[in-house]
Amino acid sequence: MSKNTDELFKNVIAHAKEYGFVFPSSEIYDGLSAVYDYGQYGAELKNNLKTYWWKAMVQMNENIVGIDSAIFMHPKIWKASGHVDGFSDPMIDNKDSKKRYRADQLLEDKIARYDKDGKTDKAEALQTAMDEALKNEDLPRLKELIIEHEIACPVSGTRNWTDVRQFNLMFSTQMGAVADDADVVYLRPETAQGIFVNYLNVQKSGRMKIPFGIAQIGKAFRNEVIARQFIIRMREFEQMEMQFFVRPGTEMEWYKKWKETRLQWHLALGTDAAKYRYHDHVKLAHYANAAVDIEFDFPFGFKEVEGIHSRTDFDLSQHQQFSGKKMQYFDPEIDPATDKPYGNYIPYVIETSIGLDRMFLLTMMNAYEEEDLSTDEKQDSRTVLRLHPCLAPVKAAIFPLIKKDGLPEKARAIMDKLKLDFNLQYEEKDAIGKRYRRQDAIGTPFCITVDHQTLEDNTVTIRHRDSMQQERVAADDLDKIIGALVSWKNLLR
RNA sequence: GCGGAAAUAGCUCAGCUGGUAGAGCAUCAGUUUCCCAAACUGAAGGCCGCGGGUUCGAAUCCCGUUUUCCGCUCCA
Numbered sequence: 425m426s427k428n429t430d431e432l433f434k435n436v437i438a439h440a441k442e443y444g445f446v447f448p449s450s451e452i453y454d455g456l457s458a459v460y461d462y463g464q465y466g467a468e469l470k471n472n473l474k475t476y477w478w479k480a481m482v483q484m485n486e487n488i489v490g491i492d493s494a495i496f497m498h499p500k501i502w503k504a505s506g507h508v509d510g511f512s513d514p515m516i517d518n519k520d521s522k523k524r525y526r527a528d529q530l531l532e533d534k535i536a537r538y539d540k541d542g543k544t545d546k547a548e549a550l551q552t553a554m555d556e557a558l559k560n561e562d563l564p565r566l567k568e569l570i571i572e573h574e575i576a577c578p579v580s581g582t583r584n585w586t587d588v589r590q591f592n593l594m595f596s597t598q599m600g601a602v603a604d605d606a607d608v609v610y611l612r613p614e615t616a617q618g619i620f621v622n623y624l625n626v627q628k629s630g631r632m633k634i635p636f637g638i639a640q641i642g643k644a645f646r647n648e649v650i651a652r653q654f655i656i657r658m659r660e661f662e663q664m665e666m667q668f669f670v671r672p673g674t675e676m677e678w679y680k681k682w683k684e685t686r687l688q689w690h691l692a693l694g695t696d697a698a699k700y701r702y703h704d705h706v707k708l709a710h711y712a713n714a715a716v717d718i719e720f721d722f723p724f725g726f727k728e729v730e731g732i733h734s735r736t737d738f739d740l741s742q743h744q745q746f747s748g749k750k751m752q753y754f755d756p757e758i759d760p761a762t763d764k765p766y767g768n769y770i771p772y773v774i775e776t777s778i779g780l781d782r783m784f785l786l787t788m789m790n791a792y793e794e795e796d797l798s799t800d801e802k803q804d805s806r807t808v809l810r811l812h813p814c815l816a817p818v819k820a821a822i823f824p825l826i827k828k829d830g831l832p833e834k835a836r837a838i839m840d841k842l843k844l845d846f847n848l849q850y851e852e853k854d855a856i857g858k859r860y861r862r863q864d865a866i867g868t869p870f871c872i873t874v875d876h877q878t879l880e881d882n883t884v885t886i887r888h889r890d891s892m893q894q895e896r897v898a899a900d901d902l903d904k905i906i907g908a909l910v911s912w913k914n915l916l917r
Numbered sequence: 918g919c920g921g922a923a924a925u926a927g928c929u930c931a932g933c934u935g936g937u938a939g940a941g942c943a944u945c946a947g948u949u950u951c952c953c954a955a956a957c958u959g960a961a962g963g964c965c966g967c968g969g970g971u972u973c974g975a976a977u978c979c980c981g982u983u984u985u986c987c988g989c990u991c992c993a
Contacts, residue, residue, distance in 0.1 A: 434986085442928055442943090448984080454966065455984050506993075515918090515991090586918075593992085648992070654985095657992080709993045797953085806954075826950040853945095857953030864953095873952065885952075892953070 433723040436785075436792045437654055439807065443866050445469065445788065446655060458648065458659050460781075465866050468817030468847065470662075470784055474641055476814065477664045477778070479912055480689055481639045488637035488666060489630055493618030495643060496599065496609050501617050504746035505739065506710065507594060507610075514558070514566055516588045527566045527588045528558060530575050563588040595645045595659075611645035616775060618642070619667045620739045623751065627669075634753055634771055635678065637668040641780070655781040656727060662780040669771035671755060672737065678774045679714050679734045686730055686776050687718055692915050693812050695790055701726060711738035720786045729786055730778035737770040744770065787815065791867060809867030810890055813910045818868040819846040820906055823859050825875040827852050835874040838884070838899055845903055846910065864889055870906060 440446040445466035449459035462470055482490040502508045514527040531554045538547035550573060557565040566588045576583050595611040612618065619638045626638050641664045648659055655661075670678045683702070691697055703726070705715035714734040719726040740751040755766035791811045797804040813819070822839045824831035832852055839850050849868070851859045856873065863871055871887040878884050878899065885894045886905065897905060 438928075451984095453983095457984070646992085711993080804954075823952095825952070828950075855949095855951065855954080855956090857951090858955085860953050862954090875952080887952080894952075 432792070433654075433789070435794070436788055439792060439865070440466070440788060458657065460655050460658060465817040466784070469787065469811070469815060469867075470780065472815045472817070473780060473783055473787065474664065476912070476915060477689070477780075478639070478641065479916055481637075481664075481666050484916055485637065487632070487635065488639055488668075489626060489632070490639040490641075491619065491622055491626065492642065493615070493622060493640060495612050495645075497612060497617060497621065499609055500746055501621060501743075502594065502610055502613075504742040505617050506742070507613055514563055514588050516567065516570065516585055527563075527570065528554065531566070531569060531573075534573050534575050593646045593648065595647050613646050614644050614777075615640050615642045615663045615665050616667060616739070616777065619665065620743055620773075623667075623669070623740060624749070627753065634755060635668060635670045635674075637666050639664075639666040641665075653724060655785050656722070658781060663777055664780050664783075665775065665777045667735075668774040668776070669753070670774060671766060672769055672772045675734050675736070675772040675774060676714065679732065682774055682776050683716055683732050686732060686778075690718065690729075693787075693790075693815070699790070703728070709733075711735050720782075722786070722789065727782070728779075729782045730776065733775045733777070735773040735775050737772050739773065740770045787811065806861050806864050808864040808889065811867035811869070812915070813869040814912055814915050816867045816869050816910070817847065818849050818863070818866060819910050820870040820872055821849040821851060821859070821863045821868050822872045823850075823856060823874065824852050825856060825873055829876065830879060831874050831876070834878055835872075838872070838874065838902065842902055842906070846906060860887060860892075869909065872902065 437446075441448075443465060444463035447461045447463050448455040449461050450456045478490060482488050499508075516525055516527045516530070531550065535547045535550050535554075538544070538550065550569065553569055554566070556562075557569065564587070567585065570585060570588075571583070574583065594613050596608050597611070598607050599609045600607045619640055623638065626632060627636070642662065643660060644663050645660050648657055668678060668682065687700060687702075690700060699721045701719050701721075703717040703719050705712070705717070708715055712733045713736050716732050717728040718730040718732070720729045743749070744751040751770050752768045753771050754768050757766055758764065759766050788809070791809040793808050793810060795806050795808055797806060809816075811817075820842070822835050822842075824835040835850065835852075839848055842848055849863070851862070853859070860871055867889070869889045871889075873885045873887065873894075875885070877896075882899045883896050884899050884902070885896050886902075887894045
């Protein structure tokens with residue numbers, strides 16, 4: 425990370441806090457690690473990002489509908505999805521090499537070596553002891569076994585181990601009054617499963633025909649071992665996901681289509697295309713047969729913002745098996761190869777999943793600029809958030825040029841009419857230039873100034889954030905003018 | 918989780934070798950009436966992250982702890 429970009433990242437974080445976009449959670453109690461709150465402007469910006477996504481995905485596609493599923497779900501769902509087993513591993517660190525290992529794998533390696541050396545009885549004894557310990561989740565016993573069998577770190581060669589710890593990335597809590605094992609529920613680690621378990625409900629009640637999609641925006645929780653880099657990796661975060669159900673065999677064309685469509689969504693905001701890249705997964709997750717990340721060039725390098733995954737029929741098949749409910753779809757369309765309907769099958773799934781908090785940070789990074797406005801006579805600069813007008817928290821600010829001669833009253837009257845349509849701010853404190861700069865700092869795209877001429881002919885000036893240029897317009901036309909400039913049409917077309 | 922660095926007003930920071938806290942900006946009230954910040958007057962704002970120790974005395978030295986940043990590690 426170069427000094428400049430490092431500086432930029434720090435400045436954006438400081439700006440986000442100072443101007444009410446993002447605060448550390450529970451700050452008066454020293455904060456809570458890797459948890460953040462959105463402030464008065466952050467909440468607006470985040471809502472606008474959600475609206476943009478929802479409109480683009482749900483409203484603009486006849487065959488995609490949106491749902492809002494609960495965070496708590498039946499515990500069996502996480503067994504079916506593979507999260508219960510796959511998300512928790514007994515880990516142990518070597519204090520000298522600082523390397524971390526899965527305790528069970530270290531023991532497995534040792535067993536293999538015993539077998540190779542012909543010490544089969546030792547191998548069997550260790551295997552039995554390890555299975556027993558794993559079954560009982562007896563972590564101290566696992567460490568004992570590692571010590572007893574003199575297992576050394578392959579890197580440092582020492583046996584200086586930490587305790588064995590369980591890293592379960594799912595948060596859990598109890599449901600009901602009695603704390604019993606059977607009542608453990610998890611906070612969902614992804615929103616996708618809420619869509620899969622409602623697939624039948626939506627398909628039937630919405631009379632959806634394949635191909636169709638189900639979209640959802642919601643919170644997810646992961647007990648990350650290390651969560652860092654501001655809101656890039658948080659323990660509580662928000663996802664915007666869409667699962668698209670297709671006929672098996674057609675998944676690759678849909679995968680390609682969504683890969684392109686999703687990048688377009690990002691670029692429509694006016695971001696430099698060079699800031700984005702695709703990153704194809706070489707090593708695929710157990711459920712996927714193709715996966716790509718859309719990455720953004722953050723100050724600390726390219727980072728995943730969105731993933732497009734071809735999840736095959738893994739999830740629906742798993743739920744069919746675990747729930748005993750048939751997840752199949754009857755496809756009446758005629759297969760040209762057989763002249764018969766395609767018939768019953770479990771649909772394949774293409775998933776698009778974007779991290780809303782990362783998208784938020786990306787948007788801030790992109791918009792933030794410290795602009796040098798110096799002339800020969802005078803040094804000058806401003807900090808401006810060049811947010812797309814659709815995303816800006818405050819659409820326009822209204823100022824009386826001065827605080828007397830009836831200008832404040834006139835400005836208030838204009839504001840009262842416009843606030844029916846837009847989120848506005850009124851300010852009369854300080855010099856007009858200072859008020860412009862304050863609005864620049866929170867990304868307000870337009871400032872409307874009421875001056876003495878307004879009292880005569882009912883015209884005002886609109887000052888544009890990016891160009892700092894002003895134009896004089898009729899006050900009665902403001903709703904139309906601003907409405908056109910902040911319309912979602914500009915992004916969705 | 919390991920190693921390194923940091924934490925003082927809303928923000929950016931100063932405060933030397935221990936003597937109970939300061940600036941600029943921001944904020945608020947007033948003055949000024951100006952179309953692109955930093956004009957004038959006044960006010961408010963701090964258990965110097967938290968806990969303990971050394972000391973007559975700690976923002977300052979020592980230990981612990983929390984949080985943040987950087988590197989390693991992890992990230993289905």
